[in-house]
Amino acid sequence: MLYKTIIEPFRIKSVEAIKFTTREEREDALKQAGYNVFLLHAEDVLIDLLTDSGTGAMSSAQWGGLMQGDESYAGSRSFYRFRDAVQEITGFAHVIPTHQGRAAERILFHTLLKPGQVVPNNTHFDTTRANIEVEGVEARDLVIPEGKVPSLLHPFKGNVDLAALERTLAEDGDRVPLVMVTVTNNSGGGQPVSLENIRGVRALCDRYHKPLFLDACRFAENAWFIKMREEGQGGKSPKQIAQEMFAMADGCTMSAKKDGLANIGGFLAMNDDALAAACRNLLILTEGFPTYGGLAGYDLEAIARGLEEVLEEPYLRYRIRSTEYLADKLVAGGVPIIRPAGGHAVYIDARGFLPDVPPLHYPGIAVCNALYVEGGVRAVEIGTVMFGLHPDGTETPGAMDLVRLAIPRRVYTQSHVDYVAEVVLETFRKRRELGGWRITEAPKVLRHFTARFSPLERPQR
């Protein structure tokens, strides 16, 4: 390549205005929201980095495809196009559409799990964990130790600790109905898993006769990291690498709101005929007929096209670089983040950012709230509020306290990202003014979505 600037591999055809607010307006909005950024009106957010899920911009080809949607209840043409696009990449015999990723999880887990069992994963995401725990099953996180140290550099921090997985299978094997691997490892910093590691997991699954399912939400970003970082993989296309990843698994759950480049949708896919039949029966009960699964025909069209676009090299090069670009700016300013940068997000290490705020005073909430008040930037806590409450009602610190700045796909430009970096650096400069928080009300499951907070006394300095 002649020039070193990696540009957005698209031009913009339609725009949406964003609203500027004053600091006072933001303070007021946050108070109204119970100091939980999930409860803000999105209109009061300037740059929304709450999630990369369902927030991407569709291409003109996808929007055009919507008109091709076949809305037949059964046997829709759009379903077959969707199924073929999924099979082209995953190779799985059965493709079951769902309205989003967690519906695929719920159907798989409710069909397969029995109380008292254990599901290992590198790190379960919140909905995955909740859908396992609601079945009375333990969700066991077995990421490599390097994956839990934010500052430590490692090319595949999402890898499964194979020795720990082997111990789980040797000691609790009769209680393990399936093994999962999340690519990329969202709760652990959007970090990739290597082909070699998936091969290692596969070998253990073979030895103990366990099915392996990928949580494949960000499979294309994972494939790009493999291409860039894993020995011997640089010459392959992202699609070839993705195909290799899926070929080692027996099935997957997928949220098409991420690497499906769609605003809604997901699927469950697998090779086992009997399991697929049982899953389809539950699907009909709660999602819809197996050829639409809770989606419109036009959604299936958008996903089919999205799955092709997401594996294009110029897109993935730009995508991964633009996340790294934000990370580089924060590292240069001394902000503690998970390194290297994740695929879809930059994760601030809130314990490093606010070392005087203990985990049970929710340093992640302190940083999220400060970023919003400072510059109208919305991030999300991935830490003790999200993961600290256990099914038995006890509360312990999460593995890490992170603040995720998730980058929606194809939505923000470089100047938006420059602005975000400025806001984070200014918040970091003022960090001694920030104190802890306590929860005033919260549900018992997935409390982070609706909890309300109040500030603790600021520490005296």
Ligand code: F0G
């Ligand atoms: N698995 C992972 C790894 C995820 O990141 C998500 C969603 C899901 C499953 C569930 O998919 O939202 O379509 O039901 N993650 C979003 C996020 C919500 O913000 O990271 P869903």
